[in-house]
Amino acid sequence: MTLDPVLARIDADLPQATERLFELLRIPSISTDPAFKADCDRAADWLVADLKSIGFDASKRPTPGHPMVVGHSGGDAAHLLFYGHYDVQPVDPLELWDNDPFDPRIEETPKGKVIRGRGTADDKGQLMTFVEACRAWKAVHGTLPANISMFFEGEEESGSPSLTPFMEENRAELTADIALISDTSLFDENTPAIMTQLRGLLGEELTITGPSRDLHSGMYGGVAMNPARVLARIIAALHDDEGRITVPGFYEGVPELSNELAAAWDDLKFDHESFLGEVGLSEPAGEKGRRPLEMIWSRPTCEVNGIWSGYTGDGFKTVLPSKASAKISFRLVGTQNPHEIRKAFRKMVQDMLPADCSVSFKDHGASKASVMTTTHPAFAQARKALSDEWPNAAAFTGGGGSIPIAGHFKEILDMDTMLIGFGKDDDGLHSPNEKYDLSSFHKGIRSWARILHAMTS
Template sequence: MSNNSTLDAVLQKLDEGLDGALHRLMALLRIPSISTDPGHAGDVRAAAEWLRDELAGLGFQAVVRDTAGHPMVVARSQPGGARPLLFYGHYDVQPVDPLSLWDSPPFEPRIEDTADGKVIRARGASDDKGQLMTFIEAFRAWREVHGELPSDLILLLEGEEESGSPSLRPFLHENADELRVSLAMICDTELFGGTRPAIVTQLRGLVGEEVVIRGADRDLHSGLFGGLAANPIMVLSQALAALKDADGRVTLPGFYDGVDDLTPELRRDWESLGFDAGAMLGRVGLSDPIGEKGRMPVEMAWNRPTAEINGITGGYTGEGFKTVLPAEARAKVSFRLTGRQDPAKIRAAFRDHVRGFLPADCSVEFHEHGGSPASVMDTSDPAFAAARRALGEEWGQEAAFIGSGGSIPIAGDFKTILGMDSMLVGFARDDDRIHSPNEKYDIRSFAKGARSWARILAALR
């Protein structure tokens, strides 16, 4: 049987087995594997064990590995001559609060008809249970047609992604020799514009920092002390306002070290995407893009670093009015990084910046909240072109190489700890309401996602 005919048989098997695949997905979605809530620790383990049993039933050597937190699921097919690949997904989910905003119980999945087609509605449907099950179902169909699994596959399924992955890096260091292959496949991203297949080839990094400025030993009466005593909110506001200049550029010394402009080829590709910043902002009640002058909106969203204030508190914030000079002020600030920016240098530059605004009577305290570099994939690897062709064949249009404004730390960890690039292919839509009430995943995304992985596997074997 030719390669084309065996692939056609796998695709047909996926089509015929869609009802069974949805039944399995719904069983996994019923498990409330909320990793950030200690009360659901047993449910997180139950989800891990469900996946282990499912993978073992397909012929993988599958185990649940304990960590200091929630467990990892590791599964492996038989070694062979094909290129080794590692598939990553996470089986934990976000909390459901506020429960009152759900139209149906979040862990009682159901299929709904919508204007855009049928969807499966449940917490975790899109992020990330539905996504990880696309490649598991592709493996199932492959085995049913070929009589065996593809060779040299490793699955790493995490149970802490939604709670900061505290056990992941130690696990990767401890098991590096076992997990290190030539390429990782991650299914935790979106279609571009909801319909076009996409491969994310670069991700922004992240630096998170909380700053606390303290002045007097108590809140002060503003009539008695105003104009005389240092006001921590004023000091903090001045420091934060000075983070950007009138052109939208971040003012920290050395901030743009390692930030590369787009290559001509990538600029042409991104210009052809028709990225509509106005439409994107319109969905959240805004209209006008801001940012660095002279940059395309898509470039600002994916390829330029940012500085943002995520929260600020201090003084009296209750009902009515209270005229005080606060004893302290706090802010949470994040920087999204691109290219080769160094998270440690960015953090140090921010701290020096804040200290430069500090009066003699004030003190400052900093709290670190994570730091990871940006990830840029080597698309000269022939696997990227092969996957791009495979996705185009399934979706009827060329897959886009895109960036992501967000951070997926696992891709950076694979790069820095295991020395391998990642191929990020996902089938979510931007209206899937991940992390929000009424999360959903399109049945079309689920079905064509599994077919897409079958095509990618065939292209890389």
């Protein structure tokens, strides 16, 4: 099947494709808030209907949470499974949005046209690039170039509690030759990226308790143990002067960057000064002696995500707080074991507690890092296809974030995964005024069409 008429169809159909995306974006499918449960169902129904309209045998599958959407095209060629998620983040703080988050629109910006609205980049716009590529193939050739399955979930933004049980229960149906995911970004606006490694994630919340109630600091200050002081000492002890993390055994399973990968990343000429400058910073603050890209993509981290204790309202209250709390996340690489790190972190905290203080913990998930096997022929095929569409050749990159589904595909379905996305660093994921460049949507559709052709020719 020829590619050029498919690309021409994509170009001609862009206004209609954009309006279809708008229909999906108008559905407030916020998975974390029970008030939007019906909307999540509605988004799943919309996707089922849309897949059926291009010939997929699609259905909505119930779970204890929000439904899955599964569709199959059939065919004798290579079996490809595409994954995306239709749920979105809450919109708070609403007052920081310039317009209704669920009234999508195209806006002119100094950098070009963007699609503005919640879910545009994460992940409805990305998801629909693949669906629209399939639509164009079907319209031109009457069939798809491969045996394609679609797998969309509605709980990615709320921890995916139903995902692994569903995958285990439907292992035979979901297993394919390779999994494709579009929930990542370009390296830069002219350089597409195939993400070959993702960091894992461990979340911990701890609360230090000292006195049985808040105390008057004039009466008890100096003689009573202050849990905020204890928490501050613990947090300060998590890194040494070289930026290394001090949790015992933390670096077990952390690989060194290979010379080949280091050279490839150096060739990308990452401008860390501009990267940090955009957020008002200038100096890398991680482990000394490490490349900035290395710190983002292939080194583990320990970060404080929130601290609270005592009186934090307007004015001043001379209180000695009863409790002090923090949320701490660890990004993991290589074969680091999140469960062992959790145990080591908690023991470290407990060993640092003074008399009269106790600690309680709450876990916020744990996932291992994912490393993709780039020797699979699909990686070279996709790299060539992407390079034909974009000004610069495609790069194999790492990812600082965590997408647990990539690891689940390997562990549960024994499938390699290829992550290709078209977002940009300024898309504002999870933030007010989220956007997705119209060019990312358009060229993303064309890119997937090229990849399908390359993988099935």
